[in-house]
Amino acid sequence: MTSSTTRYRIGLAANRAHQDAPNSALVQLLQGSRARIEALQPELVVVGRTLDAIGHLGLLPGYPHIERFPYGRQGGLMKLVSRVVDSDPARMLDAIIYLIDPVDPSSTFPEAVALKRQCVIHGKPFLSTLAGAQEWFELEAIAGGAAPDPARDGSFRLADEGIALIAHDSMKTRMLQLAERHFDVLDSFGFRCATGTTGGLLNELAVKIKGEAGRNWVKPFLSGPLGGDAQIAELILEHECRRVLFLEDPHVARQHEADIQLLERAARTVTGYASCMSDEKWGDRWLTLINQRQVR
Template sequence: MPVPPAPSKRIGLAANRSHHADTHAALSQLLTHGRDAIEHWLQPTLVVVGRTMDAIENYGLLPGYGRFERFPYGREGGLMMLVSRVVDPVPARGVDAVIYLIDPVDPSSSFPEASALKRQCIIHGKPFLSTLASAREWLDLEAMVAGAPGPGAGGPDLEEDSIALIAHDAMKGRMIEIAEKHFELLDRFALRHATGTTGALLNELAVRRKGKEGEGWVKPLLSGPMGGDAQIAELILRRQCGRVIFLEDPHVARQHEADIQLLERAVRTVTEFAVHISDARTADRWLSLLGQYRAAPGRARPRA
């Protein structure tokens, strides 16, 4: 008996000015790379903010694709409306994920609606993809779930990459749960970095799983408030760490907000390189699909 097709995703899409400035910018790279995933496998409705939609039309991106919902320009409230769609419980109106390609030197990236967009995605467990690398890999992995042949995501093998694992206090337990569930995958990375207490907890997990061999499984850095976020930011900028899982608690005031923003700025500065995940639900699914995609040998196709 044929399996009914999954409901089409609805994806919010926006990009800061420099990321849609020409045919070589991040938006063009993303939609050129992801054209097959979008047109043939996912067929999402793209909910696109003003100038980003203008760029898609002007540069002939996704020619003939008809699943667009155009929002107003940012200055007319388009990004604010997108925040509302993240929390909208009606499937025909809400969005399942947001791709917002952020230029960290664009003043609009720090506007309240930009911060609220990320915060509500975290609260509601929806992917918030702010770098080219994050969006590109997410599209590839989700397309493979829909049946697309791999490989598609590209990038280095895990054994040549490193990952940073960070969690606010209320999220440390969830980080340990995720790390234990995906331990074999995380163990394949060349290096693992973590800040403060999170690093100590992860090393305790590794010792439980691997015995004495698990000692030093994670390279512990300073706590976030004492500069650990800045240490990871430098690793990212030097392209020595390509993946970051940062489980943020959106419900508390954060005394070291500037350090968190610094880390995010570093990730977005190397937008084509760094993958950044901010909520537990997305991190769990991403690691599950990444593990299947990177399964040796043959990089098996992810399963739904």
């Protein structure tokens, strides 16, 4: 949150398939997280058609903190990008919820790609799955003093959960620092995996901390360019790995961009199950908050 007295400002959009059905991701998010929204009282900056769907479906009746942005075809997503980078606290967005349908081509438009990239650059959560958005509301409400929602206990039994830890070359040192800082909570996961070099480095860190017991702390897959992302994507699709912490460097050209997109696409395919975090700042806060929320 921008300050202790300023409410969150959240950009909200959803692809068409996540808007229209009575059990759509948008419905599940706003109905299932209504108590959290009431507790946090965020200002929701909503792209046109998504706001139309909210009204048509009777979601958030009477909620006072909503700003309407234009339809996507009229620049709504472009304006969200601008607000992510804005330095004015009255205009800037603290997080983006963009519920992406993996088969909707609009999610590959330049404004959609730029929206995620600028969130990564500016250290703001980019939440593109239902599970990720639900978890954000849960954790931030708890950070604000709310009691845990027992209905969500299942996904916070970390001993039964898997997490993937991935980092671009320029971010590997930061991943190691993050993992060392939050080693206890990462150690409480039942399963950890990583691509190539990152996995080897994390196992070295675990040996330093745990001795021989840390030798196979992380299951290493192939490097990303050789298919490691695809191997982890299969785990996501099989509901064996719910969360991905992928420290991306948005400033370098990435020859294996398709592999990265495959990993995100897998999470969005099982939108109610999986989530991806793509920047160090949100990853650090997420690990702090999930440690508070986990069911032991």
